[in-house]
Amino acid sequence: MAEKRDREGTEKTNGHRRGSGVGHVYEILRNEIVELKLEPGSPIDELQLSKRFSLSRTPIREALVRLAAEGLITTLPNRATIVSNIDFLNLPQFFDALTLMYRVTTRLAASNRRTEDIERIGAFQAAFAQAAERKDALAMISTNRDFHLEIAKAGRNRYYTELFTQLLDEGRRILRLYYSSFGDVLPRQYVTEHEDMIAAIVAHDIETADRLARDHAEQIVRQIQASITADARTNAHISI
Amino acid sequence: MAEKRDREGTEKTNGHRRGSGVGHVYEILRNEIVELKLEPGSPIDELQLSKRFSLSRTPIREALVRLAAEGLITTLPNRATIVSNIDFLNLPQFFDALTLMYRVTTRLAASNRRTEDIERIGAFQAAFAQAAERKDALAMISTNRDFHLEIAKAGRNRYYTELFTQLLDEGRRILRLYYSSFGDVLPRQYVTEHEDMIAAIVAHDIETADRLARDHAEQIVRQIQASITADARTNAHISI
């Protein structure tokens, strides 16, 4: 008797469409993890999420399984699921993969881009330039990721794009840790580097695109490393 | 009481330990998909699996979510989940990524390998040589994958290893489609190529390892392409 209200209205009072629940929860949580609103190591309570999203534990659980498959959360069997820790020991491997993906995706973009891609890439670059202009480090991190991901899409290789997405988001987490010291240095340089990359992509100049991507990647890697060593003290309390 | 859990023996009558269910189902299904025991495009019935594994639909579902995250199955919203089709249109992209991962992982292995890695790699190579000796194409496909994955592990970069795993398994699916024509040509050549790669890895010779990996990858790519064009007729009934 309680559930008969569905007959009357075409919409559930819940506001959720059937089957949209998992995807929604997944997106929200993913964002909160990547933006460090959920700290690495912090526990994830299914029941709490269940109340928050007004859903049963089942769809929550499926969203968590997806996040676990991506490595964003870690499930300790039978006991707890926590936001995955940032693995500082494997940072060199991360840098290596990140640099390679920067290069490969930019190369492919220069090779396979279509005219309609340029427009979208340009839009993200404009957003990045604005963020740099007002020295908004958080926005810079976010729009930089969108910009390079759009380039990767123009390269049209889903294997690379998927790995790159993972890497960029992991990088976002790391950069957030030190975002205070990110806007300080040379935001203008990043903007011009982006512009050069776009030019090379437009010109189908693969080798130049490769070189610029590598330089850009190394720039960012240095930035991260500098940030880490700068306030190494803050690492003391982080569990590895 | 102390003997509470010992009442019916230490094992549940089910045979499943708590929490082992999902992982088990995931492994089994993954294997069946990769070995084409489940054909691309064939529907996956949750209820049927539920009966087969003597589990409720919930753990089955979680296993399916994991498989979907890997792209091995495709869920049509609200209607059906099917084994993902092999995407022949994106084959060039697949070859590109596969070749790059062959190269990168072999390079890293030559750089980072430890003495204990060589032993494991050698074991898989022995298994591959045996399969080649008796011209067992199915075993060759499987052990070749294990061999290269072990090399990747010796390279110690989990980002590459994960992507490579995905690519090798996708390649396994494709090769299975044409496995009849795989054992025919030059199994001995593959064996010696593998041996050369091991030698380069042992000698920490990065550039040679790279070159051999590239040659090996191109060899395999040509093999796949030849197989596909050879019996192109069989593609007629495959949905793309």
Next chain:
DNA sequence: TCCTATTTTTATGTCGACAAATAAAATACT
């Protein structure tokens, strides 16, 4: 006081059932 064993608590893993959505079947209508 400290260590150990038992109880309590809390969150997970699993289950059976219901509801919504879509395809297939059956029926009605022109």
Next chain:
DNA sequence: AGTATTTTATTTGTCGACATAAAAATAGGA
């Protein structure tokens, strides 16, 4: 007869509840 519409059937998405495992709390003993 052929098409449109309703009905049925099957399968997915979601729910609430129970069972179980591990940590936290408590009690007991040296």
